[in-house]
Amino acid sequence: MHHDETFPVSRRGVIAGGVASATLAAAPVAQAQTQDQVQGTTQPAPPTMPVTLKVNGRTTKLNVDTRTTLLDALRENLKLTGTKKGCDHGQCGACTVIVEGRRINSCLTLAVMHEGEEITTIEGLGTPEKLHAMQAAFVKHDGYQCGYCTPGQICSAVATLGEIKAGIPSHVTGDIAAQPSVTTDELRERMSGNICRCGAYSNIIDAIHDVAGTERTA
Incomplete structure (x- = not known):
C-alpha cells in the first residue's frame, strides 16, 4: 500500500496523540481536586x-x-x-x-x-384487615395485574368520586353548570392521568362504578 509522505502519521500515532490530549485536558481538574483535598475544603451542605x-x-x-x-x-x-x-x-x-x-x-x-x-x-385509606370500599372493589373486579400503579389508581379513584360529588366538571361534562354524573365517559376522562401498563382499565372502571353504585354506560 502506498503511503503519502506528506502526512506520515500512522493510525497508532493518531490514537496516542488523542490520549495525550485528553490527559492534558484533565490535569487541571485533577490538580484542583487534589488541592481541595489538601486544603480540606468541602461542598456546602444543601439548604x-x-x-x-x-x-x-x-x-x-x-x-x-x-x-x-x-x-x-x-x-x-x-x-x-x-x-x-x-x-x-x-x-x-x-x-x-x-x-x-x-x-x-x-x-x-x-x-x-x-x-x-x-x-x-x-x-x-385502609388496611388489609379493614379495606377501604375502593380497595375492596379493586380486589373484587381484578382492577390490577402487576399492582405497581394500583395505589395511585385507588387514591385517584377515591378523589374522582369526591370531585364529581363536589360538582367539579371535567372536559367531557356536557353542561359545566350542572351537577356531573358518574358515567363511564366521566370516569375515563378523570382517570386518564393514571397509566396502567398492564391494561386493566376496564376492570378499574367497573370497580369505581361499583363503589359509586352506578352502572357502566358503555
Missing part, C-alpha cells in the same frame, strides 16, 4: 427547612432538603412506600396522593409546600 406534615392522621416534623419532593419525603423519610415512584415526571399517576381532599402527583410538588396540610396515602 434544609423544617416542615410539619400531617399524613394519614399522624403529625410528623421533618427537616428536609428544600428540593425534596413530597413523594420522596413520604417514601424515604416516613417510609410510606405504598406511594410509588413511576416516571417521576408527573406523567403516569403512580405517585398520586390526596392532599386536602384533592388528588395530586406527589412527584411534582415539594414537601415544604405542604406545611400542616392533610395528606392521605394508600396506607391511610
